[in-house]
Amino acid sequence: MMLVEENPVPDAVLPVAQLKEYLRLATGFVDDADQDGLLLRHLRAAMAAIEARTGKILIDRDFTWTLRAWRDPVRQLLPIAPVNAIVHVTQLAHDGAATLTDPATWYLVADATRPALVAKGGVLPPVPPHGSVRIGLMAGFGPDWSDLPADLAQASLMLAAHHYDSRHDMAIAALPPSVTAMVDRFRDLRLGGRA
Template sequence: MMLIEETTVPQAVLPIAGLRSHLRLGSGFAEDSLQDGLLEGFLRAALAGIEARTGKALIARDFTWTVERWNGAGQGLPIAPVSAISQLSMVGRDGLPTVVEPCKYRLVQDAVRPVLAPMGTCLPTIPHGGHAELKLTAGMSPDWGNLPADLAQAVMLLAAHYYEYRDETSLGRGCMPFGVTSLIERYRPLRIGLGAEQ
């Protein structure tokens, strides 16, 4: 399985001025935007970190997901929430895709675990030695202002943490600051047993 981000979060959506204010950087000077590129990088890194921990796309964008075999009659999708499926294709061993008619599958929307479900008894058969390719749109909001406040704050806090410790060269344990983990805790996937996602 592989999930590829086809479109990136537009720069205009990122709260660069908000992060500058949060960090209490100087304002009213000709060089106000001097660090904007650096702040944008930290915001993108923080966004990616929060999305990885929660399994959710925060800002809506397009993805392509490839899978070599279905996991049951309905296939759980690797990211949430999914708002639309634009295309499902079966790609043979020769690399040639065949588009599946939309009447043969449907999206079961869910904030935690969306599912690609068959319209009949099972999903279209994936060719031997080939794979299925699903094009989808996922994200909680098209812009920053409509994100849940706790997730937006978590991204801001993590970006600020990256900024403050940007010169740190020692290896840490990979833990997020406590304030960030507490804000995202309710969005994290529930795992039961041997790490299986439910």
């Protein structure tokens, strides 16, 4: 199984000004924007860490998920949440030939924790022998920073500030406890090996 982000979050959506305010960076100088690139990188790193820990996509963007077999031929849980739309389900033959499946044969159960692709009245389209299925989906809390739950937005700012403050210390790897406490309620703990 492979999940690929098709388009990054646009720079304009990221709250650089809020991060500057949170860091209490001096303003009013000619070189105010000199730190923007660095702050954007820290915001992106913070978002990636939080998304990886929670399985929740913060800002809307497109993904492609490729898998070689259905876990359940009637209901396939999706690897990320919240999923807003399934754009396509494509069968890929071993020779690379792609066949779009009929959207009338499946639907999205848009659950905030465990969204799923579900067959309508039967089973999901078969995976071709030695082939795969590619699912195009759009996921995220919304297109703007203001769409995020307040605690995830705050945790992202806190983690970006932590990265910024410790940017010269290569030993820092774990999430700070204050960030972990804010994001762990969003984690979906899947027990029993079911995905």
